[in-house]
Amino acid sequence: MTSTVLHIDSSARTENSVTRSLSAEITGRLAPETVIRRDLATPLPLLDEAWVGANFTPADQRSDEQKALLAQSDALITELKQADTIVIGTPIYNFSVPSTLKAWIDLVARVGVTFNYTETGPVGLLEGKRAIIAVASGGTxxxxxxxxxxxxxxxxxxxxxxxxxxxxxxxxxxMDEEGSMQRAKSAIEALAA
Structure with a gap:
């Protein structure tokens, strides 16, 4: 049994969304003790020069203003660290992820916090977690x-x-809504809880 799921939805549609439906079904199948919800229909702030400056200032030297700029990022990373499994519902918009999901990624991918650079290249720091991506597309x-x-x-x-x-x-x-949905439902049924 999964203890904690971070359930992220990124579709602009809050109703009649295939990915929201699939991600909810996945989360239900996992039957977690705790679900942390993050709905990106409420957009996150985009990175700007002040945020980047705060991020690259050593933690013990950050001003109160810089700490405030990083507070949202810190909260998102805390959610990630608490989760055993991350369920991400995402449509494919113009061949890629929605801008809201990209904003989330920009806020959680932080050197020294979620990854480090080493002599042999980058090393992720959030090991031992599982992610399940529920994706929908019209043609891709x-x-x-x-x-x-x-x-x-x-x-x-x-x-x-x-x-x-x-x-x-x-x-x-x-191209094949019925077949595509059936394949997705079968994939959910095959997931180990």
Missing amino acids: QAGSDIDFATTYLRHVLGFIGITDVELVAADQLS
């Missing part, structure tokens, strides 16, 4: 040469140490 086939969403998510999750990544895809819905 998940894992294809034009899918820059799931490939990007797998890479960035691995970059911060989360290498156990599974995909539940309701892709190419415009």
Whole structure:
């Protein structure tokens, strides 16, 4: 049994969203003791020069203003650290992830906090976690040469140490909605709780 799930939704649609439906079904199947919800329909702040400056200021030298600029990022990282499993619901918008999910990624990928650079390259610091990505698309086939969403998510999750990544895809819905949804439901049924 999964203890804590971080359930992230990034679809702009708050109703009739395939990814929201799939991610909720996945979270229910996992039957976690605790669910941390993060709905990115309420956008996060984008990185700016002041935030970058705060981030690269050593923690013991940050001003109160810099600490305040990093507070949202710190809270998002705390959610990630608390979770055993991360469930991400994301549509493919224009071959990639929604800008709201990219904003979340920018806020959680922090050197010295979720990854480090070493002599042999970057090392993720959030090891031992599982991620399940619920993705939907109108025409883009998940894992294809034009899918820059799931490939990007797998890479960035691995970059911060989360290498156990599974995909539940309701892709190419415009071409075969019934078949695509059935394949996604079968993938959810096959997930180990």
